[in-house]
Amino acid sequence: MFEAVLFYLFSLVAIVSGVGVVTMRNPIASALSLVVCFFFLAADYVLLDAHFVAVIQILVYAGAIMVLFVFVIMLLNLRHGDHLSFEDIGRRSVVGMGTAGLLAIGLFTALGQLPEILPAAIPADYGTIAYIGRALFEGPYLLPFEAVSALLTVAVVGAVVLAKKEI
Amino acid sequence: MSELFVASLPYLIALGRCIFAVVFVMQILPMLIWAERKGAAYIQDRPGPNRAHVLGIRAAGLVHTLNDVVKLIMKEDIIPGHVEKRYWAAAPVIAMSVALCTFIVVPFGDNFMGYDLKVSDIDGGLLFVLAATGMGVYGVMLAGWASNNKFSLMGGLRASAQMVSYELSMGLSAVVVFLIAGSVSLSTIAEMQAGVAWNWTVFTPVGFIAFVLFWTAAFAETNRTPFDLPEGEAELVGGYHTEYSSLRFALFFMAEYANMIVASAVTATLFFGGYNTGIVTPAWLREHADWVLVAAAGAVPVLLWFAFEAHKRKQRPFYQALPAGDARLKEPMVFVGIWLGAAVAHLGIGVAGLMGLASKLSLDFATFGMMSGVFESLGMSAETQGTVFGPDLVTAIVGITVLAVKVLFGCWFFIWVRWTVPRFRYDQLMDLGWKRMLPLAIGNVMLAAVWVAVFPTGLLSTFFGSK
Structure with missing residues (x-):
């Protein structure tokens, strides 16, 4: 009961701030509402017993990636005069809503095919670092995990190649 | 013990922990501002803050921190x-x-x-x-x-x-x-x-x-x-x-x-x-809690020496030159009082430890008053209360003190580097x-x-x- 109240509260704030990201005109305000959104998503993860994911969410997304975003916005020093423009809003919103609709259909289809998990089937150490570590390095997710890390390496190499004129 | 109290005990403990953590930081904080100024003065070979006073007592410059707070609020x-x-x-x-x-x-x-x-x-x-x-x-x-x-x-x-x-x-x-x-x-x-x-x-x-x-x-x-x-x-x-x-x-x-x-x-x-x-391990401290209390009395000679040194401050030219009736003349005696009080407290702790060694009873703080009700509600019998609560309290105090000493040394290191590099x-x-x-x-x-x-x-x- 208490958890349900917290869940709806956190989710509401996350959704409101998520909407704020696209509707706010000040780029810094947009970025900060994205930080707030990440924060309350992390709170939802805690309610799901995924403490590690919650901490990593704050550490990586709110703490590192968004700091970089805000840093770049501040470096470009966007101010009142040069707010993001909202021209051509009709066509863009149609394309955006179409994409969002496709995503929603995909998500709901996937959710409908989920096997039902009974609470008793969840192990005691579910969500702990040890559990996630075993799932990633010993369990079924080893190959996807290594594939993702290879992808990240490719991204880093690509960034270096793009940024450096002479190697 | 009322039902409500027992039901809310976990929340009270959680609240107590939060308050303790905040208080721990907020207590050291003003001391650090003082240590920063005195440390800077020490490294630069000057006396540092020593003017602000309360009723003539300057407390080695600590009053400056108090003044800072008042100034920043006003x-x-x-x-x-x-x-x-x-x-x-x-x-x-x-x-x-x-x-x-x-x-x-x-x-x-x-x-x-x-x-x-x-x-x-x-x-x-x-x-x-x-x-x-x-x-x-x-x-x-x-x-x-x-x-x-x-x-x-x-x-x-x-x-x-x-x-x-x-x-x-x-x-x-x-x-x-x-x-x-x-x-x-x-x-x-x-x-x-x-x-x-x-x-x-x-x-x-x-x-x-x-x-x-x-x-x-x-x-x-x-x-x-x-x-x-x-x-x-x-x-x-x-x-x-x-x-x-x-x-x-x-x-x-x-x-x-x-x-x-x-x-x-x-x-x-x-x-x-x-x-x-x-x-030693915390387990050893638990077992020998009485001895730890006795060892606390070992600080008594050091504190007495501090009191004696504070008393000698009276002979300094600064105090000699003060006119009669100047409030600052009381300063050395205040310091002597503080150190003597600390010495008496440590002596008391040592005596409590000796009594505990003699009778194995002195650590039974838990049977005092309402506390016993709390422990009974936690499912502890009267016999185990004393044997758990006393040694645990001693171990906890030793742990907090040791951590505080390490933290203070770390903070001093920050100050030290600031005025060096x-x-x-x-x-x-x-x-x-x-x-x-x-x-x-x-x-x-x-x-x-x-x-x-x-x-x-x-x-x-x-x-x-x-x-």
């Missing part, structure tokens, strides 16, 4: 017309609240009557500390940006670039401790270092390198000299807090010191055994962070993996035992 809260008000007002609050909430995963002792002596047992442990310090960047960044001023913006940009850069080395050197301890929980890391001092992480080669890297990164994360470029007053006026006055400035000021305390506490826990004495140039700072510390930290992690595989219990413990 000052006009100026909001410059050109700032982005909402973000500008939020920045100091973010800085201070993040600094305070970092402390919640630091353990103060192994346990107290079955309860963990720390605010929260988050599975993330130290990762939470890293995440929270990452959030601390927003306070500084927002302050710089919202001040709408070139110098402040420069300060904010420098702070964020610097904190993001050094966070990497900090995290990687913490990974070494995770490898050695096999856990990210600060409680487990502290437990692993119980007993003799060579169990401490810092006394392994990889641990030592990790400590040096971590400690250097901690200086950068707290924006202390030689990494205080974000507020470099010679170039940036005041950096990110140029536009702040009154209590808003005080919040930034306090956040810096709170960050120092947290960084020292985390370093002490990771590398220097945390609440462990480095001589000059500020970096910006390119030097980035060079150190990215080209020197980061490769060293990565290499050290690999070395640590090998080390842990070869000496699972540590080198010295392999040869000398771990107890």
Whole structure:
């Protein structure tokens, strides 16, 4: 009961701030509402017993990636005069809503095919670092995990190649 | 004991822990401001603050801190017309609240009557500390940006670039401790270092390198000299807090010191055994609680000597030259009173310990008054109350004191470096962070993996035992 109240509260704030990201005109305000959104998503993860994911969410997304975003916005020093423009809003919103609709259909289809998990089937150490570590390095997710890390390496190499004129 | 009280006890304990953690930081904070000034004076060979007084008692300059607080509260809260008000007002609050909430995963002792002596047992442990310090960047960044001023913006940009850069080395050197301890929980890391001092992480080669890297990164994360470029007053006026006055400035000021305390506490826990004495295990302390009390009486001669030295201050030319009736003439006697009072208190503790040794009864604090009801509600019989509560209390107090001493030494080290090492140039700072510390930290992690595989219990413990 208490958890349900917290869940709806956190989710509401996350959704409101998520909407704020696209509707706010000040780029810094947009970025900060994205930080707030990440924060309350992390709170939802805690309610799901995924403490590690919650901490990593704050550490990586709110703490590192968004700091970089805000840093770049501040470096470009966007101010009142040069707010993001909202021209051509009709066509863009149609394309955006179409994409969002496709995503929603995909998500709901996937959710409908989920096997039902009974609470008793969840192990005691579910969500702990040890559990996630075993799932990633010993369990079924080893190959996807290594594939993702290879992808990240490719991204880093690509960034270096793009940024450096002479190697 | 009412039902309601028993039902709300877990929440009361949680609240008590939170209050304790905040009070621990907020108690050390004003002392640090005093220590900073006196330390600067000591290193620069001058007397330091010694003018402000209460009823003629100057308390070695401590009253200056009190004056600071009053001054900062009474000052006009100026909001410059050109700032982005909402973000500008939020920045100091973010800085201070993040600094305070970092402390919640630091353990103060192994346990107290079955309860963990720390605010929260988050599975993330130290990762939470890293995440929270990452959030601390927003306070500084927002302050710089919202001040709408070139110098402040420069300060904010420098702070964020610097904190993001050094966070990497900090995290990687913490990974070494995770490898050695096999856990990210600060409680487990502290437990692993119980007993003799060579169990401490810092006394392994990889641990030592990790400590040096971590400690250097901690200086950068707290924006202390030689990494205080974000507020470099010679170039940036005041950096990110140029536009702040009154209590808003005080919040930034306090956040810096709170960050120092947290960084020292985390370093002490990771590398220097945390609440462990480095001589005996908490279990030994529990068993010999009476002897610990008797040992407290060992401080009595030292305190008496302090009292005697304070008494000799009367002979100084300064006091001799004061006119009769000057309130400052009372000062030496006040100090004598304080030291004598402390000596009597320690003597009392020692006597209690002796009585306990004689009768095995003196530690039975728990049977006093309403406390026994609380323990009965927790399912403890009258017999076990005394044997658990007393030794646990002694162990907890020893643990908190040991941690506080380590934290204070760490803070003194911050002050010491501030008045010894000059500020970096910006390119030097980035060079150190990215080209020197980061490769060293990565290499050290690999070395640590090998080390842990070869000496699972540590080198010295392999040869000398771990107890």
